[in-house]
Amino acid sequence: MKMFLVLLGCCLSLATAAQQLPVLCYHNITTPGQHQNDLLHIDSRQFELQLKTLADSGYHTILPDEMVALLQQHKPFPARAFMITFDDSHDGHYSIAAPLLQRYHFKGVFFVMTVTVNKPHYLSVAQIKALSENGHAVESHTWDHPRPDGYHDWDKELLLPRQQLEKITGRPVRYIAYPFGAYNDSIIRQVKLAGYKAAFQLNRQPAEGKELYTLRRMLVDGRWSGTQLLRKISRYVTP
Ligand SMILES: [Zn+2]
Incomplete structure (x- = not known):
């Protein structure tokens, strides 16, 4: 019985590991x-x-690869x-957040929606490249931030943004944050097909058996x- 409890405790701690990294x-x-x-x-x-x-x-800080x-x-x-x-590719991520991260020796993860690249008030190609060169992770947030029932063109929303960001940074892009933190089984399947190794949602518990594709985040209140x-x-x- 004691051994069973020890084993159970061990399994539980592994199963909940995804929830324990803030x-x-x-x-x-x-x-x-x-x-x-x-x-x-x-x-x-x-x-x-x-x-x-x-x-x-x-x-x-640690980054998604680790x-x-x-x-x-x-x-x-x-x-x-x-x-x-950081979600939604605002230019303040580069001009305000990145210098503060550097001051405290932190590295961040920037989830970019590619429809906004080079648009006013959003990250430019040069800024995205600089973030990556400074050791931050640049990852995907789809093309135009669709609602979960609105991913019609999977290549446009999932595959092409990954390829575009890889071209800008010269590094693999293997992680995505779901717009609105929302996902379903169909989106998880397409995210895998598009070559992503893991995906982040928001405040929900990771889904059992799909932990890597439902990694939890904490929306920080300003x-x-x-x-x-x-x-x-x-x-x-x-x-
Ligand atoms: Zn977003």
């Missing part, structure tokens, strides 16, 4: 006074406070590891203090 999700990073902080906006001052709290508490390799090898995540991701963020993160981390 993967933070941000959208708009703004200048102070430009927009009120909320679920989709955070100004540079508040963002830096959150980053500083994490850095001062010994947290360090996360997925550890999951596949059933190995634990390093202590105080987290991931920081009103949270560093301490509040730290408290949320600590719930994800193995004691």
Whole structure:
């Protein structure tokens, strides 16, 4: 009985590993006074406070390759590891977020929707390339951010964005964030066919048996203090 419980505990800890790496999700990073902080906006001052709290508490970033390799090898995540991701290719990701990440020695994951490349207020080709060259991960967020029932042209939404971003960065693009965090079995199948190794959603538990394609992220509220963020993160981390 005791052995059974030990084995059960071991299996449970592996099965829940995907839930235990805090993967933070941000959208708009703004200048102070430009927009009120909320679920989709955070100004540079508040963002830096959150980053500083994490850095001062010994947290360090890992990127999707390392996360997925550890999951596949059933190995634990390093202590105080987290991931920081940015959705929707806003130009503030390059002009405001990236310099702050650098200040705290963090690397980020930038999920780019390719329809906006080179459009005003969105990341340009040069900025995407620079993010990649600075050690950040550039990954896919589809072509035009469709709703889950709106992926009509799979190549256009899944395959071509991956290829376009690979051409810009010169690096493999193997991860995608579902628009709105929404997915279904059909999208998971197409994401695999398009060559993605893993996919990120938002706040739901990873789906059983499909963990790599339903990796969980935490939508960070721009009103949270560093301490509040730290408290949320600590719930994800193995004691
Ligand atoms: Zn999005």
